[in-house]
Amino acid sequence: MPGFELFGDAERKELNDVLENGVLMRYGFDGMRNGHWKAKELERELERRFGVKHAQLTSSGTAALNVALAVMGVGAGDEVIMPSFTFVASFESIMASGATPVLVEIDDTLTLDPAAVEAAITENTKVVMPVHMCGSMADLDALKAICKKHNLLLLEDACQAFGGSYKGEMLGSIGDAGTFSFDFVKTITCGEGGVVITNNSDYAVHADQYSDHGHDHLGSDRGAETHPILGYNYRISELHAAVGLGQISKMDDFIAIQRRNHGVLKQALSSIPEVTFRRVPDPEGDSCGFLSFFMPTAELSNKVVDAFKEHGIDAYWNYYNNNWHYIRRWDHLKDMKSLFPLSDQLKEGLKNIRNQEFPQSDDFMSRNISCLIKLSWTEDEVKDRAERMVTAIKSIL
Numbered sequence: 493m494p495g496f497e498l499f500g501d502a503e504r505k506e507l508n509d510v511l512e513n514g515v516l517m518r519y520g521f522d523g524m525r526n527g528h529w530k531a532k533e534l535e536r537e538l539e540r541r542f543g544v545k546h547a548q549l550t551s552s553g554t555a556a557l558n559v560a561l562a563v564m565g566v567g568a569g570d571e572v573i574m575p576s577f578t579f580v581a582s583f584e585s586i587m588a589s590g591a592t593p594v595l596v597e598i599d600d601t602l603t604l605d606p607a608a609v610e611a612a613i614t615e616n617t618k619v620v621m622p623v624h625m626c627g628s629m630a631d632l633d634a635l636k637a638i639c640k641k642h643n644l645l646l647l648e649d650a651c652q653a654f655g656g657s658y659k660g661e662m663l664g665s666i667g668d669a670g671t672f673s674f675d676f677v678k679t680i681t682c683g684e685g686g687v688v689i690t691n692n693s694d695y696a697v698h699a700d701q702y703s704d705h706g707h708d709h710l711g712s713d714r715g716a717e718t719h720p721i722l723g724y725n726y727r728i729s730e731l732h733a734a735v736g737l738g739q740i741s742k743m744d745d746f747i748a749i750q751r752r753n754h755g756v757l758k759q760a761l762s763s764i765p766e767v768t769f770r771r772v773p774d775p776e777g778d779s780c781g782f783l784s785f786f787m788p789t790a791e792l793s794n795k796v797v798d799a800f801k802e803h804g805i806d807a808y809w810n811y812y813n814n815n816w817h818y819i820r821r822w823d824h825l826k827d828m829k830s831l832f833p834l835s836d837q838l839k840e841g842l843k844n845i846r847n848q849e850f851p852q853s854d855d856f857m858s859r860n861i862s863c864l865i866k867l868s869w870t871e872d873e874v875k876d877r878a879e880r881m882v883t884a885i886k887s888i889l
């Protein structure tokens with residue numbers, strides 16, 4: 493998955509355009525830039541590749557979530573439904589908006605369980621936020637139907653599934669808004685960066701303003717601009733956008749490499765009857781950034797982790813035991829370790845989270861192993877890896 497593995501001349505060329513004119517900021521300084529608008533160019537390229545009307549770059553994927561929630565009007569008293577297995581940015585951005593994160597079970601897709609979503613809806617629910625974890629997607633038809641029935645907004649966190657699709661539409665473009673991260677370990681990297689994509693023109697205007705202190709971006713005198721709304725600074729720099737432009741020119745190659753490497757490993761592991769794979773609602777749309785499989789028991793998956801180590805295999809995780817991605821280890825959230833006072837509504841909403849149980853998620857997560865698919869592996873390395881993985885798993889059965 494990490495695009496940094498194939499950092500090269502395309503990125504250096506785009507960066508040099510910026511370094512030569514010295515305009516590191518995405519707005520203003522028209523006369524000095526020699527026609528280079530890297531952030532704008534990357535936004536147009538993302539719109540084209542994702543088939544959406546609007547893309548708003550931000551300083552990070554987390555910032556993109558903050559902006560998306562803001563333009564959706566999410567704030568104090570609202571609830572946002574999110575999965576128990578995700579990156580911490582999900583609850584961080586919801587809490588930053590003043591709303592309450594409502595965590596629900598995942599299923600064998602390793603993403604939101606639609607039944608659990610529906611059961612968690614209250615009169616305060618405003619948004620359902622599926623997170624397309626580890627390269628593949630949530631059951632978007634089911635989630636869309638639930639949102640329609642209950643008049644809720646759908647925000648796709650597609651940060652880990654860049655380039656994937658669902659029934660012919662790009663992931664991230666299917667909900668009311670979608671987000672990607674371009675941090676250093678994502679499929680396409682800007683160093684740091686993110687984007688909100690949407691077909692909603694009101695969201696687009698507000699995302700443009702909100703991510704830059706509420707500026708209206710009218711005319712060419714930044715100092716004379718008015719501020720129709722309150723905003724923050726979530727701007728991307730021209731340097732970061734330039735790196736992204738270089739990277740995105742290789743997007744199709746990156747996804748093709750992931751799919752090829754993923755295919756080799758998956759075929760090899762399919763020969764082991766005890767191994768089952770995550771359910772992928774649209775297998776053709778899998779971005780293949782990871783290969784995720786289940787062992788029959790948690791005990792066996794722990795043994796596989798040890799066996800992989802012994803056989804020199806790297807870049808895999810049992811996220812059940814991981815500090816970053818699963819509710820089980822999020823003590824800072826459960827203990828509400830905030831530097832500043834939280835609202836009464838938020839405290840009330842999180843009050844029971846320490847005692848909330850996730851038996852279904854625990855089952856899938858404890859049996860799961862997710863393997864990163866790298867872009868830099870040679871064909872021989874992938875084949876060798878596949879053989880070693882099979883040998884390692886068979887050694888513990």
Ligand SMILES: *Cc1c(COP(=O)(O)O)cnc(C)c1O
Nearest residue numbers: 552553554579581651652673675
């Ligand atoms: C990486 C990631 C983010 C946040 O991205 P940053 O750019 O690191 O802030 C959000 N959600 C998911 C699922 C991610 O993997």
